[in-house]
Amino acid sequence: MSKGKFEQSVSELEQIIEQIESGEIGLEDSITQYEKGMKLIDKCQTILNRAQTRIAQLTVDRNGQLASASTSSAPELSDSPTQESE
Numbered sequence: 001m002s003k004g005k006f007e008q009s010v011s012e013l014e015q016i017i018e019q020i021e022s023g024e025i026g027l028e029d030s031i032t033q034y035e036k037g038m039k040l041i042d043k044c045q046t047i048l049n050r051a052q053t054r055i056a057q058l059t060v061d062r063n064g065q066l067a068s069a070s071t072s073s074a075p076e077l078s079d080s081p082t083q084e085s086e
Contacts, residue, residue: 005043005047006044006047006048009040009043009044009047010040010044012040013037013040013041013044016033016034016036016037016040017037019033020033020034020037
């Protein structure tokens with residue numbers, strides 16, 4: 001099973017951080033790796049924002065099932081209380 005884009009980007013970012021912090025690479029390479037790391041952070045943030053949007057679009061229907069907010073009916077109209085005789 002291969003890693004997803006997010007996990008792969010985080011792993012690559014961790015490697016860059018390790019290289020820079022350990023002093024394994026010189027100044028010029030550190031700057032290049034820093035720039036690459038910033039691009040990876042932007043990529044990860046974009047992926048997280050998309051995931052957050054998708055999650056926000058999900059809602060739970062009357063039966064406790066997940067449904068897309070765009071396809072679910074308006075529960076406040078269909079779930080209006082009815083008076084029952086006692």
